[in-house]
Amino acid sequence: MSDERIVIRRARPDQKRLKPPKDKPLGFGRYFSDHIFMTEFDRKSGWHMARIEPMRLLQIDGAAICLHYGQQVFEGLKAYRGRNDEIYLFRWPKNAERLRNSCKRLIMESVSVEFFGRAVKSLVLLDQEWIPREPGCTLYIRPTLIATDPFLGVRPGDEYVFYVIVGPVGAYYPAGFNPIPIWVSEHDVRAVKGGLGEAKTAANYAHSLHAQDKAAKLGYAQVLWLDAIEHQWVEEVGTMNIFFRFNNDEVVTPPLAGTILPGVTRDSVMTICKHWGIKLTERSISIDEVLDSARTGQLLEIFGTGTAAVISPVGVLSYKGKETTINGNKTGELAKRLYGYLTRYQCGDEDDIFGWREQIDKLDLEQLANP
Numbered sequence: 001m002s003d004e005r006i007v008i009r010r011a012r013p014d015q016k017r018l019k020p021p022k023d024k025p026l027g028f029g030r031y032f033s034d035h036i037f038m039t040e041f042d043r044k045s046g047w048h049m050a051r052i053e054p055m056r057l058l059q060i061d062g063a064a065i066c067l068h069y070g071q072q073v074f075e076g077l078k079a080y081r082g083r084n085d086e087i088y089l090f091r092w093p094k095n096a097e098r099l100r101n102s103c104k105r106l107i108m109e110s111v112s113v114e115f116f117g118r119a120v121k122s123l124v125l126l127d128q129e130w131i132p133r134e135p136g137c138t139l140y141i142r143p144t145l146i147a148t149d150p151f152l153g154v155r156p157g158d159e160y161v162f163y164v165i166v167g168p169v170g171a172y173y174p175a176g177f178n179p180i181p182i183w184v185s186e187h188d189v190r191a192v193k194g195g196l197g198e199a200k201t202a203a204n205y206a207h208s209l210h211a212q213d214k215a216a217k218l219g220y221a222q223v224l225w226l227d228a229i230e231h232q233w234v235e236e237v238g239t240m241n242i243f244f245r246f247n248n249d250e251v252v253t254p255p256l257a258g259t260i261l262p263g264v265t266r267d268s269v270m271t272i273c274k275h276w277g278i279k280l281t282e283r284s285i286s287i288d289e290v291l292d293s294a295r296t297g298q299l300l301e302i303f304g305t306g307t308a309a310v311i312s313p314v315g316v317l318s319y320k321g322k323e324t325t326i327n328g329n330k331t332g333e334l335a336k337r338l339y340g341y342l343t344r345y346q347c348g349d350e351d352d353i354f355g356w357r358e359q360i361d362k363l364d365l366e367q368l369a370n371p
Helices: 064-067 092-105 113-126 201-218 266-277 285-296 333-346 364-367
Strands: 035-042 044-055 072-076 077-083 087-090 140-149 160-169 182-185 220-228 234-237 243-247 250-253 277-281 301-307 309-318 324-327 358-359
Touching: 035 113, 064 140, 072 201, 087 113, 087 160, 087 333, 092 140, 092 266, 113 140, 113 160, 113 364, 140 266, 140 333, 182 201, 201 333, 234 243, 243 266, 243 285, 250 266, 266 277, 266 301, 266 309, 266 333, 285 301, 285 309, 285 324, 301 333, 309 333
Parallel strands: 182 220, 182 309, 250 277
Antiparallel strands: 035 044, 035 160, 072 140, 077 087, 077 140, 087 358, 140 160, 220 234, 243 250, 243 301, 301 309, 309 324
């Protein structure tokens, strides 16, 4: 950054946004707070004009590179409210590093890990009244980086905007923490080695909509992605990483290998399982092994992991028109244990034995903005 300061312009009362109604579920991604963080980059000035200002519409040229050639990456993390009104962030440096890695893959400029943290903390502190107090609800944080120079030609951008928005969220799935039915895609694929699978970029999510639409029309909540070459090897479920627990007390998750997003919750679950003495294996697992193990009783449970849903149990798999029920369509023992532990940890109700949690409510906003 050529200038490390963050200028703060607070919203006037008439610029503040309506809070969500108390008598309706929050849902996910519908409400946004009073302010937005923004900073801009160009080759001459570097990153500059860092500021927090009242939430507003973005103004970019219709020829902006992000709109035509997809130079756009983003992150997702949360702020959590403790029982005594503490405010916690969970493993935010992992999100900052992943943003930087996504930018490298798309040949984009990026902000430093330290500045990412200051931007997020400053905005969360300013809009802390938006952090819900209801159980199971959090403040979702969406850092985004886009190429904005107006140029119709395929090349990396020279101008970028990094911005952060936040908003209160509840359960990601309408079913909450209940098993979801998923549909195994036989033809559509999410990623190939050497592609964008390990980057958190808009193209990956737009690409997934076709199969997701098929699944929804068939009555399923998500898509289970198989590999792009043999259509046999399990990769991800929807926008989450996936885990399988077998009756030999082994937990298996597919290796990253360039086609799978390196999830922060995935890494957390792996670390926790190993800490609990559970055998955790990263290995390729075929859809045939999954289904055969489910039918013979060897597969005890399946669950997805991600920032939005935390832990999402899988109750039914549909493959080639045939459904297989997992664990009697009930939430598994390990999924339940992990969900409870992680959500307590994130809200300050478990000892921070891994050093993953940062309490930020006692930080001085002015010092964050002007180091």
